[in-house]
Amino acid sequence: MAKAKIKFRASSVGMKEGTLYYQVIHNRVARQIHTTYRLYPSEWDAVSSSIVLPSSSTSGRYSYLLSLQETLEADRKKLLLVIARLDKEAQPYTSDKVVEYFREGKVLHGIIGYTVELNDKLRKIGKRRMADRFTTTINSLRNYLKGNDVPLEDVDGTMVLGYEQWLKERGLCRNTTSFYIRNLRTIYNHAVEEKLVVSSSPFKHVYTGIDKTVKRALPLDIIKQLKDLDLSLNPRMDFARDMFLFSFYTRGMSFIDMAQLTPSNLQGGMLTYRRQKTSQQLHIKWVEPMQKIVAKYQTDDSPYLLPIATGEGALFWKRYKNAYKRITNQLKKIGEMMGLSIPLTTYVARHSWASAAKSKNVAISTISEGLGHDSEKTTRIYLSSLDTSVVDRANNLIINSL
Template identity: 45%
Template sequence: MTSIKLKFRPSTTPGKEGSLVFQLIHGRSVRRITSEYKIFAEEWDEAAGRIVLPTLSSPRYVHLVSVESALQWEMNRLKRMVEESEKATGTVNLDEIIANFSPSLDAQDSVFNFIRGQIRHKKQLGKVRSAETYRSTLYSFMHFRGGIDLTFDMMDDGLMELYEAWMLNAGLTRNTTSFYMRILRTNYKMAVEKGLTPDRHPFRHVYCGMDKTVKRSITFIEIKKINDLDLSRSPNLDFARDMFMFSFCTRGMSFIDMAYLKKTDLNNGCLAYRRKKTGQLLTMEWTCQMQDIISKYKPNATRYLLPILTHEDGSERRQYQNQMRKINRQLKEIARMAGLPLPLSMYYSRHSWATIARGKDIPLSVISEALGHDSEATTQIYLDSIKSSEVDKANRMIMEGL
């Protein structure tokens, strides 16, 4: 019979964290494995042989829960190694087990390594934006875990509720926490499909939906104000305004799709391109308003239609990001000049097109197709925020009578 227990070894320096050690006893043989985890003496219950968890409000709570779950995983792994040794040889060689035991997780079992693999896969497929969102999620989850990895079968509803609470306490909005949760859930489902864990439904008690967003649309009159501004003496502002208007004229085309539009996408009065986000093919009539914007700028030597990416040297992604920041900064000034008390950005063109289309009683299915949404539910999120603003307007009219 082999005994495996967790022990605490206090630090010789007062006030310092001590080490957590696995003690293995078989017959008269005693061996110890020092884990990579350390805790303070007051965080250890010697009689129970376990970590003492503080209150939920304690800044050490999440860290200690992570340590506890990681130690449990390592304890279970040691037990499996002992059982396998007994089945194979009829005895247990502690020295051999210690030599084969590694506290680090196997790449296949590790949540962190699994997501890293998905990031590499996304990059290979050319889905750079998806790779970036996966990386952001991984860094967030790693921060929450204090860098302590885990296996998918250690993910349960309690852990996910803790992660959600940690993000909300850090000031993240529900839409942001939901965004990270949905990416984690996608990776968890892939792990289930690969047989890495049975489905324990760890996301059943956390929010994975999409809240109504703050209204980010302006009226057609305000769009026209922006279009009619004389910015001839400010080339940077003029360019930012042109990109905003091009997006609006192309049914709220996203900036990344604008940046990567190719000259070959324009043929016989028709613009056809695939959305970077979904790969969906969108086609539209090429209008005089679009042509007027293109005609203002000299043809560039690249394959791209708009003067956003000006060098084909591998830095296209960085060029796109830099241009996005610059244009959004210029749009704030343009909003001020047009008398619009709001933080104008490229995204307003997309919301505004949807708002104006709805105001003209264009069917939801048509708006959804125009925006390139994969479902009408996504389009409805845009329009729900518009509905709430109309209710607010009605309420103000009623309040005026008080």
């Protein structure tokens, strides 16, 4: 196996800047890859082959050296991936071939590096939530790999099983573990579609299903108690409660869809919006409780119906995430204050609306349409984790008749 090192060549003129270069050694033959990276002798530690950063971040060289340090680390990983690819081909190669592949960018893609590139593409086409899910997954995988990357071709059944076991050992439930594995599978399939790797079906023996979740719905009497709470002395709790109620009033509208509503979505007494998750267009009759909440928080300087986040592009998303965390935290406190048996979250509003509709004997097809599901099958799966009191009562009648 070839080895790659970073070396420093001092200037022949006194204490002037020297240059860095990479040395590739294979079968005792050494080759060099020259760079334009320049350093003073005092900025290089030959023992650890690393840059010596100034003790103070205010130093004029600090930013340059920090950036160069990141560049060297990226190049180092690139060289290691080149060597990994050549080793995997199981054919004789030379140090010249390593240099050639490095210069031409013929690198075996790493799963983490590939995901970073994929996320950039997803964000450019507006799929930020998918990119966020992939980022969460790849950060977890990076921890499992102890900060390293592995070639896509090394993502096999053994590695995936090891990652799944690592997740379980951290006390994650099956659904959370499955969430990470499913995202990793989607990333891998993207790479297969781009012909960056030949699929070896590495996800055959890991769990990628979704267990039935515990009940996350509140009965209508609890929703009414929540609505009647006097939170006037705590504006943050008051706002969080109102956002929960707005979601409930609008048939469980997701928080991101609420954040992006503008006056243009409200026309002729009808609220029309497109779900970000599915792109399905939904129409909701505008009623007084919705208007009260909007009027309560209406501001002249915001283009949005609700003051959840402002701005556009990356700024909007940053503010949205911060708002989501704040509201989630306040809802949790409200739930604890009310003594609820389940954590109060924005998603509970969606479950509660579906459960309330079911308790009122609303047809599954109508509930499905209200939730914006693609099929009644999805709605039946969704409802299966909600209120089972009707079935329980039926079972009691049967047992009591014996």
